[in-house]
Amino acid sequence: MGVVSVVDHVPAFSRGDGLPEPEIHDVLRNERRRAALQFLRERAGEAHINELTTAIVHREADQESDTKSLRQSVYSSLHQTHIPKLEGADVVAYDEDSNVVRLTTNSRAVDRYLHLRPAHGVSWGEYYQLFAVTSLLVTLLVEMEVAVFAAIDPLPVLTVALVVLALSVGYQLWTRRWIYVRSLFS
Structure with missing residues (x-):
């Protein structure tokens, strides 16, 4: 009987190689999983499953929906399907004792494919791009002494x-x- 390394039984994505692209697309295929990841990002990477459920219910509910049955549906699907799927891909860790869902360091691989939009609609990347272009344009106009900008130092x-x-x-x-901070210690 040969010696089998533990690493041989660990999927590639948990050895630090990152998630394979098909796995990332599979994880992001469902709207509730995307909503869960976005909520966890907004909550510093962790939330109680009840908070997660409430956030998704508020996102999906309309004026005519029965929120009690929707809440039950969301909780069940998170608990039985979506969290295990995310946990299986090593994107989240779920503590069954405290019912807390935490993002793992592997979740950063998913962020590249999931363009997270904050509530105000502009991502940090878009903000910095707009800021850089505007600053450069104003600086060039000042340096070239174009019209009103000629009087500005x-x-x-x-x-x-x-x-x-x-x-x-x-x-x-x-x-x-x-x-x-959490990523430094995980």
Whole structure:
């Protein structure tokens, strides 16, 4: 009988190779799984299953729906189907004792395919792109002394742009601090 390495029995995605693309698409195929991942991202990477259920019910409910039966349906599907699917792909970890769902470090592989939209509709990536283009355009107009921009000194323009950039990065890091801290220790 030969020696079998433990690594031989571990799927590729949990050895740090990242999730295979077909697995990511399979995980993201369902709207409730996408909603669960988005809610967990907004909640610093973890939430009680009841909070997760409530968030998805609010997302799916309309004025005519029976929220009690919808809540039951969402809870059951999360508990029986979606969380096990996400857990099987090592995207979340579910603690059955505390009923807490946590994102794993592997969830970052899914983020590349899941364009998460915050409530206000603009992602951080889009914000930084818009900010960079606007700052560059204003700086060029000031330097080229075009029309109204000729009277503006370039130093305050650049200073304001850098301060806004620093504040934006600081805010983003602060609001996502627990995700970053948790990823350091996992």
